[in-house]
Amino acid sequence: MYIEESYYFWRLAADLIVNHDYEILQMLEDKHEVWLEQRIKGKTNVVRLSHKMFDWSNQLKQDQTVLDENIKRVLKVVGGRQVHVHNVYIAKYPPVDDWNEWKDTRSLPGRKKGTVQTFYIDEQSRELEINQLYRSLQLKEKNFPAPSEFEMEQMVEYLKQSIRNNHTKKQQQREQVFFYGKPLFTYVLIVINLLLFGWLEYQGGSTNTYTLIQYGAKYNPAIIDGEWWRIVFSMFLHIGFFHIMLNMLALYVLGTAVERMFGSIRFIVIYFIGGIIGGLASFAFTPNVAAGASGAIYGLFGALLFFGTVYKTLFFRTIGTNVIIILILNIVFSIMVPQVDNGAHLGGLVGGFLASSLVHFPNKREVGKQLVSFLLIIALTIGLGWYGYNHDSNHYDARLQADVATNYIQQNKFQKAIDLTTTALNHTNSEQSSLYFVRGNGYVQLNKYDLAKEDYLQAIKLDPNFVEAHQNLSVLYYNVEQNETKALEHAKRVLELDSDNKEMKEFIQSVEENG
Structure with a gap:
């Protein structure tokens, strides 16, 4: 590899990393290749710097195939709605045959939004290509000085160290972000x-x-x-x-x-x-x-x-x-x-x-x-x-309030159950039958049988197949009002809805035998 090309390779990489805050995606020193990234407002610029020599255009074509595979891998880790890849070759001479077709901007492989653009920085076109690259990256055009070969050798090591120091510093900053405190x-x-x-x-x-x-x-x-x-x-x-x-x-x-x-x-x-x-x-x-x-x-x-x-x-x-x-x-x-x-x-x-x-x-x-x-x-x-x-x-779900009121009754908090169901009835328009039923149960416990009967009847009016309401109303008619006819009417309705209801079968049998 030529020291001059190596100098411009590392000079470009160091300038983008140190002065323009590009992140290192991958740095392969043995292959003389660096991948950089910068994300701005949903757009991501990816720069691939490659220090290679191509004698023929078919070699360039082969590298473009490898490039596309690498781009697919890179896309898995970079973000942004649009990704623009800037593929930069740094060499002393261009291929000897026709290769300019590879400099045309093309679509990103596997993406609708995004482009791949190739820049070939050789000895003859160095200043022009670098300026085109910087314009494409929306950066101010750059004119790198051309020092002596001895100075270039010294600068290469300095530039590499600058990149390493910058990379280490950013890694430490990342660690500070992720590990500022300890879980307590x-x-x-x-x-x-x-x-x-x-x-x-x-x-x-x-x-x-x-x-x-x-x-x-x-x-x-x-x-x-x-x-x-x-x-x-x-x-x-x-x-x-x-x-x-x-x-x-x-x-x-x-x-x-x-x-x-x-x-x-x-x-x-x-x-x-x-x-x-x-x-x-x-x-x-x-x-x-x-x-x-x-x-x-x-x-x-x-x-x-x-x-x-x-x-x-x-x-x-x-x-x-x-x-x-x-x-x-x-x-x-x-x-x-x-x-x-x-x-x-x-x-x-x-x-x-x-x-x-x-x-x-x-x-x-x-x-x-x-x-x-x-x-x-x-x-x-x-x-x-x-x-x-x-x-x-x-805030009032009829079934929920009915369940809560039932718990209140089980805790002998009868008036609290009645108050809760009454409030819920004033704030709900559907599934009110369960509320009337539970409130009726509360009234029964307080010996307010007329109010209980009204609530059971209202529950049945809203839900004619409400088995428990029919059953409780049947018992209330028989034990409180001594109305055997009504009691049997609702008891038999229970059996129509629940033929396996043993309790109601025994109740009907008892009423009919005593009658």
Whole structure:
């Protein structure tokens, strides 16, 4: 290899790396080849510098075939909507036969958007080709001096060392980004979640709706009554073994990564802001009882997306693609499965992103953006809380309130069951039969039989096949009003709907024998 070509090879590489912030994708010193990358606003410039000698154009053609295979591999690690590859040969002489067709700009292999352009820097066209390359890279034209051969030899080693120093410095900066802090609160949060899950199981079961409400799950009617603490406390409760295991695995993977990048204090701020905004979004848009760290965990996803906006190249070269794919899969899964609390997930994602922008990375400050993020967090918190509080019709699911009221009756809290079902009836327009039925049961326990009868009849009016309502009404007619005709009418209706109902068979037989 000629020292002059070697000098310009390393001079170009060093200038792009040191002075224009190009990243090294690959450096093969033994093959005299370097691949560089720079990403700007969705466009990625890739520069392949190759110090080779081609005697004939068919040799150049063979290298272009190898180039295309290498480009396909490079495209897997570089990002951007458009990728433009600048293939730069540095040689003393061009091929002796016709080779200019290879300098034509062509489409990127395997991509609709993107180009491959070849530059051939030889002894005769050196200044022209370098200037064309720099114009193509949207850089100011460069005029490299031509020192003596002795100076070139010395400069080559200096340029190589400059590139190595620059590469080492950037590696250290990357390590500082990924390993600023040590995970601490992540492990504390996992332990707290596991302990509270065990406590729920001991107290009545983590899948028992009444137990969840009793110990702090997100329950909208209670929040409307002033129990806003549930928004935070519900982040530490989980519904079932699969739920706790899945969330704790996600918290371990995402939490350790985010806590290392942001530090423990910033991490805990991101976690809680994501969880709180997720909880408020769930309160505003989802009537179901809810619990879990999902909103906070999506907040950690938001932190990783914020990382991608600050360190774009590093993000896509390391964790970016995996984060985006996992996030998309989670969102699709959330949309497809009706039980998933999408409000908490999306609210947590937005909250985590804004919280990350607020606290920012260590040693970085963007006061204007941080102030905007703070104002948006306040606006979201107040807005979601206000919307949820003033749209209380969204908070009453008939079946859920009926289940909760039934639990109250089992706990001998009869008036509380009646009050809950009455409130729910005022805020629901569908599936009200179960509410009337449960309220009727509450009235029976308080010996208010006329009110109970009205509710059972209303339940049957809404659902003529409501077996339990017919059964309770039959017993009420017989025991309270001594109306055997009505009692038998509803008892026989029960058997029409449930022919295996042993209790009603015995009841009918007893009434007919006594009659």
